[in-house]
Amino acid sequence: xxxxxxxxxIHVKLTEKFGEKVTAVSEPYGLLTFVTYKDVIINVLxxxxxxxxxxxxxxxxxxxxxxxxxxxxxxxxxxxMVERVRIRIKVFISEQNPTIxxxxxxxxxxxxxxxxxxxxxGVKFEGHPDLRRILNMxxxxxxxxxxxxxxxxxxxxxxxxxxxxx
Amino acid sequence: MNHNHPVFxxxxxxxxxxxxxxxxxxxxxxxxxxxxxxxDGERIVSGVSTIGYIHRAxxxxxxxxxxxxxxxxxxxLNYCSSPINNMGWHMxxxxxxxxxxxxxxxxxxxxxxxxxxxxxxxxCNTIIGQDTGATTTFLYLFQFxxxxxxxxxxxxxxxxxxxxxxxxxxxxxxNEIAFAKINKFLKEFPVALKExxxxxxxxxxxxxxxxxxxEVSKETALEYSWTGPLLRAAGxxxxxxVADPYSSYxxxxxxxxxxxxxxxxxxxxxxxxxxxxxxxxxxxxVVKLKTEPKGxxxxxxxxxxxxxxQEVYNNMEALIYHFKIVMGEIDAPKAEVYHAVEGxxxxxxxxxxxxxxxxxxxxxxxxxxxxxxxxxxxxxEGMLLSDAIINMSSMNIIAxxxxx
Numbered sequence: 001x002x003x004x005x006x007x008x009x010i011h012v013k014l015t016e017k018f019g020e021k022v023t024a025v026s027e028p029y030g031l032l033t034f035v036t037y038k039d040v041i042i043n044v045l046x047x048x049x050x051x052x053x054x055x056x057x058x059x060x061x062x063x064x065x066x067x068x069x070x071x072x073x074x075x076x077x078x079x080x081m082v083e084r085v086r087i088r089i090k091v092f093i094s095e096q097n098p099t100i101x102x103x104x105x106x107x108x109x110x111x112x113x114x115x116x117x118x119x120x121x122g123v124k125f126e127g128h129p130d131l132r133r134i135l136n137m138x139x140x141x142x143x144x145x146x147x148x149x150x151x152x153x154x155x156x157x158x159x160x161x162x163x164x165x166x
Numbered sequence: 167m168n169h170n171h172p173v174f175x176x177x178x179x180x181x182x183x184x185x186x187x188x189x190x191x192x193x194x195x196x197x198x199x200x201x202x203x204x205x206d207g208e209r210i211v212s213g214v215s216t217i218g219y220i221h222r223a224x225x226x227x228x229x230x231x232x233x234x235x236x237x238x239x240x241x242x243l244n245y246c247s248s249p250i251n252n253m254g255w256h257m258x259x260x261x262x263x264x265x266x267x268x269x270x271x272x273x274x275x276x277x278x279x280x281x282x283x284x285x286x287x288x289x290c291n292t293i294i295g296q297d298t299g300a301t302t303t304f305l306y307l308f309q310f311x312x313x314x315x316x317x318x319x320x321x322x323x324x325x326x327x328x329x330x331x332x333x334x335x336x337x338x339x340x341n342e343i344a345f346a347k348i349n350k351f352l353k354e355f356p357v358a359l360k361e362x363x364x365x366x367x368x369x370x371x372x373x374x375x376x377x378x379x380x381e382v383s384k385e386t387a388l389e390y391s392w393t394g395p396l397l398r399a400a401g402x403x404x405x406x407x408v409a410d411p412y413s414s415y416x417x418x419x420x421x422x423x424x425x426x427x428x429x430x431x432x433x434x435x436x437x438x439x440x441x442x443x444x445x446x447x448x449x450x451x452v453v454k455l456k457t458e459p460k461g462x463x464x465x466x467x468x469x470x471x472x473x474x475x476q477e478v479y480n481n482m483e484a485l486i487y488h489f490k491i492v493m494g495e496i497d498a499p500k501a502e503v504y505h506a507v508e509g510x511x512x513x514x515x516x517x518x519x520x521x522x523x524x525x526x527x528x529x530x531x532x533x534x535x536x537x538x539x540x541x542x543x544x545x546x547e548g549m550l551l552s553d554a555i556i557n558m559s560s561m562n563i564i565a566x567x568x569x570x
Contacts, residue, residue, distance in 0.1 A: 033502075077515070081402070086410075144223065145225060
């Protein structure tokens with residue numbers, strides 16, 4: 001109950017401030033989730049940090065939904081340690097030109113999380129101080145977490161995706 | 167892409183700085199870490215960390231494995247406390263499936279998780295001792311890790327990469343020998359821990375080496391998304407066990423130790439006190455278990471929990487469940503879930519997106535070592551090389567969790 005009221009308050013405040021830039025609000029397993037756009041993402045993050053006490057950046061990562069108009073979702077998890085609320089923010093960006101402003105201007109800790117996301121998904125964080133690969137070698141050439149890159153040898157007949165339910 | 171790469175050689179003959187490749191396999195770094203340091207005498211002028219030496223693409227592999235086959239992958243994140251990772255993963259899936267655990271299972275899990283926390287902190291604190299020159303403490307307390315592994319062995323058959331428990335509970339009940347070993351541990355460990363503290367905590371040399379070294383303010387720690395003992399040593403009382411209780415941690419009475427300056431000495435003290443608190447929690451769990459109905463070691467969820475082999479051979483329904491679970495045909499809701507547990511090094515998060523297939527659509531591990539370690543190079547600037555070494559030990563960076 002308490003969690004829901006907190007989430008509602010946050011939702012109301014965000015809608016007041018950003019209007020229709022905050023969409024697709026849902027609460028899977030009590031965690032307030034919404035979608036926003038890349039032109040306002042830094043404003044949203046700063047607003048959450050400075051005004052709504054989401055002082056802690058838990059995580060940045062991405063998800064690839066191939067074949068869609070905006071096929072890469074960059075996902076931010078924030079934590080309000082004082083009121084013990086978490087929040088999840090998603091920004092869908094285009095697969096062909098995956099760029100988004102960097103969050104290192106809001107949290108220094110975003111640095112390596114964004115490098116990891118760049119390494120695995122090829123998301124280019126504009127304004128990042130040091131956007132290099134972090135886990136894979138520099139001349140890998142691909143961003144391996146994208147769905148078009150198979151895990152194993154694609155010629156094997158026993159490891160087809162259809163045998164794994166997709 | 168390569169514009170900002172570390173320099174591996176000294177090109178400038180006039181330069182008074184020395185480039186040192188600390189690692190990837192340096193005996194003082196306890197793992198595969200490379201730091202390219204620019205040294206002015208013994209002082210570090212600048213440093214660049216290179217990681218990824220044991221990157222095994224677990225997130226990619228996890229997209230092609232049914233849920234129960236992902237548990238062994240989590241073993242290999244922070245391999246010093248694998249059971250916490252295993253339980254964190256089980257609880258993530260249970261949260262997705264909305265399974266409620268019986269209290270007895272929660273308490274058994276708490277025992278296992280706190281034992282692994284102790285074993286994790288033993289490694290870190292004894293190695294700080296080792297790196298400051300006190301080999302005795304390392305050899306002395308390390309035997310209790312062996313005792314903890316014996317308990318794990320009794321419960322699940324494995325020692326280091328445990329694959330302990332199942333989605334929905336444990337694969338078998340704790341036997342009498344396991345409880346006897348836990349009780350023996352609870353009796354003997356506090357004595358040894360006290361002696362360990364007597365050797366280090368008020369030791370003049372140890373204090374001189376650690377106090378005031380690598381101080382971190384709480385603002386900086388939060389800015390860099392630090393969690394776990396490092397954040398608490400800096401003075402922020404954030405612990406997932408209290409902030410976001412899981413596995414019935416709310417039933418236990420324990421304290422969260424908090425430091426003030428965030429230096430190496432504070433981190434050592436925080437970890438030591440956490441070991442005492444873990445002992446307290448295990449003692450309470452053992453007492454609580456006595457009042458719980460015996461023999462319950464998993465939730466009653468036949469759709470997700472493997473039936474015993476005896477049943478599979480003699481009972482049609484059990485055979486069907488067995489087949490469906492092994493083939494990964496469980497009906498999990500199409501949803502996304504984030505679940506965090508307090509690992510040995512901080513908030514270990516699992517972000518799971520399920521699309522109804524047999525495997526996760528996406529699984530992301532929020533690995534505390536990875537996020538904590540990014541501050542190592544910036545904070546080493548201006549530090550003595552020998553201080554940077556113990557700074558790294560006190561951050562307890564585990565290579566498996568760093569690279570995933």
